[in-house]
Amino acid sequence: MDREALAERYAQVNASLPARVKLIAVSKTRAVEEIKALYELGHRDFGENYPQELREKQPLLPTDIRWHFIGHLQTNKAKYIAPFVHLVHTVDGPRILDELNKRAGASGRTIDVLAQVHIAREETKHGMAADEVRSLLLGWEAMRWPSIRVRGLMGMASNTDDTTQAAREFEGLKALFDGLREKGPFDPRDFSELSMGMSSDAPAAIAAGSTMVRIGTAIFGPRA
Ligand SMILES: *Cc1c(COP(=O)(O)O)cnc(C)c1O
Numbered sequence: 001m002d003r004e005a006l007a008e009r010y011a012q013v014n015a016s017l018p019a020r021v022k023l024i025a026v027s028k029t030r031a032v033e034e035i036k037a038l039y040e041l042g043h044r045d046f047g048e049n050y051p052q053e054l055r056e057k058q059p060l061l062p063t064d065i066r067w068h069f070i071g072h073l074q075t076n077k078a079k080y081i082a083p084f085v086h087l088v089h090t091v092d093g094p095r096i097l098d099e100l101n102k103r104a105g106a107s108g109r110t111i112d113v114l115a116q117v118h119i120a121r122e123e124t125k126h127g128m129a130a131d132e133v134r135s136l137l138l139g140w141e142a143m144r145w146p147s148i149r150v151r152g153l154m155g156m157a158s159n160t161d162d163t164t165q166a167a168r169e170f171e172g173l174k175a176l177f178d179g180l181r182e183k184g185p186f187d188p189r190d191f192s193e194l195s196m197g198m199s200s201d202a203p204a205a206i207a208a209g210s211t212m213v214r215i216g217t218a219i220f221g222p223r224a
Helices: 005-015 033-040 050-060 075-081 093-107 130-138 165-185 202-208
Strands: 022-026 045-048 066-069 088-089 110-116 148-156 193-194 213-214
Touching: 005 033, 005 088, 005 213, 033 050, 045 050, 050 066, 050 075, 050 088, 075 093, 088 093, 088 148, 093 110, 093 148, 130 165, 148 165, 165 202, 193 213
Parallel strands: 022 045, 022 213, 045 066, 066 088, 088 110, 110 148, 148 193
Antiparallel strands: none
């Protein structure tokens, strides 16, 4: 591992972000040593995609890391991350909310979540349609999910070189977010996060109003 190169890329990414945008360093597939190196540069927010991988890494790393779960979460895997996860970005329906709520209650904690919205053209990307998100959040069942706090929305744009396409998708997600923030049942001080933007499309996401970018490659280099 080249610590100097890591520090340089990290500084460059940081310099490109406005103060209102939080950087989530996406560390899926990265060794514990690499994560530690970024931690020693002062970074605390890390994102992981796979529950088993996160469950194995978490005990090997400092306890003040804020772990963001950004991958698809199956109900039978929620228990691996529920005791410590800081924010689940990928809630895609009532069933995973039932499971997270149950596991949060068992751990005596509240779990913060974002609702994942499908905004890309590809069908392979997970998330709910805008209508589904609206009906879930506008009809929020507070009695059913007392240990869940909804903090906002997350989305992934189409994987394309067409920057206007990605920009349109991010703007659509921002409009949905603004509408729900205004009309939804949540305190706007809680419902305040819009997770969008990765290494390739962070500038478009930030221009559209992102509050959190999830960046792996631009910090750690290409994944194996
Ligand atoms: C892997 C991943 C990222 C980071 O992608 P990079 O291109 O490495 O920046 C961001 N968000 C999600 C959901 C991911 O799976």
